[in-house]
Amino acid sequence: MNVLVTGGCGFIGSNLVRYLRRTRPDWKVVNLDALTYAGNLENLIDLEGDPGHLFVRGDILDQAFVERLMREHAIDAVMHLAAESHVDRSILGPEAFVQTNVLGTQRLLEASRKHGGIRRFLMVSTDEVYGSLGPTGAFTETSPLQPSSPYSASKTSADLLALAWHHTFGLDVVVTRCSNNYGRYQFPEKLIPLMVVNALHDKPLPVYGDGANVRDWLHVEDHCQALLLALEKGRAGEVYNIGGGAERKNIEIVKAILALVGKPESLIRFVKDRPGHDRRYAIDPSKSRAELGWTPAHTFERGLEETVRWYVDHRDWWQRVMSGAYRDYFDTQYRAR
């Protein structure tokens, strides 16, 4: 199997590439990534010299390039993760989200259709397509799509375009909608790594609104396992919810992080709320469990502790990310060759 992973240098993508190399060693993984601010080739430094992983710098918006790449490597399957992924950035500048998430997905779908050899296109979507929940209940695959932010609206468009390419053109598409991921190599703009890094610097921890917004957290490796199962066992044209059943208020997480790094709660600052801030997400993953046989292996408390420990032990990684030095790695390791 030759699989094209888009966005394989990002947080989930790099964990997925590593997971695929470990669990499917006879597959070839072609990793297409534009290396935006969120793409970091150093996330895969341990795969250097691995003949089963090929990194290609390129943009999913460049359809002719993607078609050539698919032909050249006889790609059989696509796992599409490349995206602009941060909600706050989508509020400040929505255009890049429409470009990459909507137009980029359409071009990738079109390249896949024209290539002809794609046996499965896995669209990695998000629970944010469903909008916000009240205090009870959970999203199922048939919940209405009511995205709130430019990010989630662009992901909803991509998700629906993928399904349209199945219904209209017969492309074999499976869509996964996952809840909030945490784990190693997450860019320190997202809640958990941002709070760890700020705490380690004794800087204020900005909690939006009253801190009572709820997210349903999933360890990134459990997400990777679900993505592989969906690729191999999902039914064409179907949607699968993926969630860890670990609902937590943001403020609980921030306090847990402070306790883990031994810093005082006086670092917490309640700041102006995110515009359009979804109140609560919760996923009903029963379809994935029943049809794909997926069961998450990590518990949230253990996973959070291990994740915080990883950030404490990998200062170099996030210091290079925060200073921008991580961008030099591509130039020294790849461009020079």
Ligand code: NAD
């Ligand atoms: P990320 O921002 O860490 O990584 C995105 C990657 O995509 C980066 O490596 C970036 O360089 C690349 N990229 C961006 N634009 C590109 C383009 N035009 N062409 C090629 N590559 C491009 O994101 P993430 O958190 O790893 O999320 C990965 C996917 O999973 C996204 O589609 C996201 O919507 C989805 N998702 C994320 C979460 C989460 O909690 N992080 C939850 C559910 C779904």
Ligand code: TDX
């Ligand atoms: O500084 C902060 N303070 C704060 O209170 C940040 C960065 C976030 N928050 C809150 C907002 C959210 O309620 O924490 C929660 C989590 O925020 P993010 O880490 O930005 O994630 P979220 O907006 O929930 O979206 C994430 O999950 C779904 C990913 O970024 C998306 O890519 C994914 O689709």
